[in-house]
Amino acid sequence: MTFDPMNMLNSALVTAALTLSPAVAPSAQASTMPETAFSSQMIEGLTIAYREAGDPGNPTVLLLHGFPSSSYMFRDLIPVLAQEYHVIAPDYPGFGASDMPLAADYDYSFANTADLVTQLLDQKGVNNYAVYMTDYGAPVGFRMFAEDPARVSGFIIQNANAYEEGLREFWGPMRAYWANPSPENGDALRGFLTLDATKWQFTHGAENPASVSPDHFWHAQYLLDRPGNQEVQLEMFLDYGKNLGEYPKWQALFREHQPPALLVWGANDQICPEEGAHPYKRDLTDLEFHLLNTGHFALQEKGHEIAGKMLSFLDRINN
Template sequence: MRRLLISLMVATSLTSYFPTPTLAQQNQAPGFAQSQAVVHYRTAEIDGVKVFYREAGPKDGPVVLLLHGFPTSSHMFRNLIPLLADKYHVIAPDYPGYGQSDAPDHEKFSYTFANQAEIVDKLVTKLGAERYTMYVMDYGAPIGYRLALKHPERVSGLIVQNGNAYSEGLQSPFWDPIKVYWADRSKKNRDPLNVLVTLDITKFQYTDGMGDVERISPDNWVHDQALLDRPGNRDIQLDMLGDYGSNVPLYPQFQAFFRAQQPPTLIVWGKNDKIFPEAGAHPYLRDLPKAEVHILDSGHFALEDKLDEMAPLIRDFLDRKVVTN
């Protein structure tokens, strides 16, 4: 009897400290679970190059392939991944030369968008991703759209964030010296582009045009710049900037893919981006008239200050359009 009384007293005491969750608290549990999603940090060898990728979520869930921009890596998706991984199988690679992936010497490895797309294609194939929604941003857009041309049947949807596929999106003065280099890949045209991999420009990409710059962690440009400053990486970046021009002749093919396949598409675009301005967002509607468009008061890396707006839009889009597609 004495033991029973003690047990009852302990149980009552624990209940007072850890009460049964209210219905409202129970309804919040899925969000809490999302925030606690386990992210794995892995590498795979593709064509002799170690390719780093972040992976989270159920292996049998719909795949969401996150394709990063310049000058960052899958690091740009670090906050979004846990918000999708309760239901979706999320894969976010670093291209060779970026993030934690190998960065072979530019004289021994072809730093072109065609080759980067090939590496990503081989990675997702190795991981068994037979169908995927692509989140494409900046460099991720032409890389992703090249994948789409190769495997149109694999694309279950598109999330486009400041990623270009139309000539209207290349009218910014930012591109003027780069276009000169496209036309003449000489040293005299290459050298002026060195400024694009300096700390001032890296910081500019994260802070310019942001709705609330105090929401932007300085860790972003410190992290990216440390990687840009690795020996040999400047040449890698200049090779990629030079090769960006190879994507422009493919724009009609990208647009033909949109028209023919009509993938469910969500466009979330930072309107103040001076690299890929808002003018590049609206032409998508010519070929994807059912696309959902949200123009945000943000800049180039909109996830850094608008995650609280973008994540619900992305979740809602995936839940409505992709799970059943």
């Protein structure tokens, strides 16, 4: 029998859409879970895709994905949260099912992404929300917070940097690109866009790597391999350097506004290492702090634990 990874991927996606992973809710019956709608809005000429579930009359939870994923990473978490909350998980431009204009035709940046997600919430009539941020979700979510702090009811922070302490050896090639965005320095980063690198991101540091479904990295790699997507990702890599200049502003706003926060951090992560988690204690007084024995994509291995902590946190800040 011929091994066909794309057929296996398609089968896995269908299965994931019909069943709920035991990593998130081992005792739940899929038939009792709220349905997830797959929708889109036209914003500034781009189709922005998003997943949505739960009663819009309930408090909203915004889920912001990281690199190289999409709202797909939340597919098991969404129905668990949606039993009590309204949940929205967008795909950024160039990610997931959202439009992917060529890098030469669009300004890929975290500022623009934050603005598009804000406009999506405006169109949906969402005026207040708690926000889950992981990886790229941090510079998107914290930029949104900086624009309107009163709109954010709380943070869920999962391997998401807002401090220079969280940018260690892994970021050396990125720093070289920020300092000199030459074609050579850009090409040196293309290794991060390969299947081996994607698999490493999902499995490195996991307590039990065999428990991390390959669906995650196959799905992410399929999207990375689209023609033109590498150039999109290089634009985002380059723009990430601008976030460092925003860190002091965000930290000052943390101290001023003191949003309640839940931190659930994979302690074995080399991309966003544990050193980036502890500084939040300096600036946030209402902080539930949890280090988990897993890696960068903590939700994929510790989904049940994270979901439970999120529900307890959300119940506390909304009651």
